[in-house]
Amino acid sequence: MRRRNFIAGSGALTLGSLLPVGLNSKNPLPSQEVISEIYELRKYTLTSGGRLPFDQYWHAVTVPALTRNGARCVGVFEELTPSDPAIMYVLVVYPSWNEYLQLSDKISSDGTFMELKQFWDDIRPQDKPFDRYDTWILEAFSGFQQLLQYDITEDRIFEMRTYEGHNEDAVRRKVGMFNNEEIDIFRKTGLHPVFFSKMVAGPQMPALTYMLKFKDMAERDANWKVFVDSLEWNDIKDKPEYADTVSKIIQVFLKPTNYSQI
Secondary structure (H helix, E strand, O other): OOOOOOOOOOOOOOOHHHOOOOOEOOEOOOHHHOOOOEEEEEEEEEOOOOHHHHHHHHHHHHHHHHHHOOOOEEEEEEEOOOOOOOEEEEEEEEOOHHHHHHHHHHHHOOHHHHHHOHHHHOOOHHHOOEEEEEEEEEEEOOOOOOOOOOOOOOOOEEEEEEEEOOOHHHHHHHHHHHHHHHHHHHHHOOOEEEEEEEEEEOOOOOEEEEEEEEOOHHHHHHHHHHHHHOHHHHHHOOOHHHOOOOOEEEEEEEEEOOOOOO
16 A cells, blocks of 8 residues: 555445435535544554554654645544553544545645655565554534644543444434533533544444543542532433434543644
């Protein structure tokens, strides 16, 4: 995979029929019709010696190239409690489907990127920095269209949660619950939102994914208790229209690398 190696295989070049009808790199939507950001989330399972080349590739080569060619920002995270083997997460934020679809062509034509990533392309199979990675394509909620970036000089941790539903309608109703009521309660109770998204493609569908920011786990635990005990949450949680919307919750606690833009 010598060219287009960032998105090829999991992103714009293979999304195909999952995109809205008529939308592709040759026929993008007019920009005024695009209202929600697009996120590409990657989960890398590293090899025992993979962290150093992984950081070199993302810090010095790929994060600058992505932001230079249309991505709004890139977050790179490690687990708060490390796994063995180590797992890393990358979140690329695109302003719209247009930028997402156009980026692979742009980055393939970026001479600086193509030159700097040569060391990554030349890594031998026995020295590979990661085994595999999973990819999710996410579209921001209509009620929370843009990712919030917080002060990257401050201490922070992130909680990323995926809610699986037993069918598409269950996820649709949970998205509606967030858009219409729950996000506002999050804000009021100190659950600091980063992004909210519905899953367009990837493992664990149908599902939605969102991320919250906290100073530390103590703040996280205290503020979740405020949320759970709040009158507003207790007023809405048992509404019939929101019944049976979540069948499984997957949560991951993350901390940013020193070069993360989120």
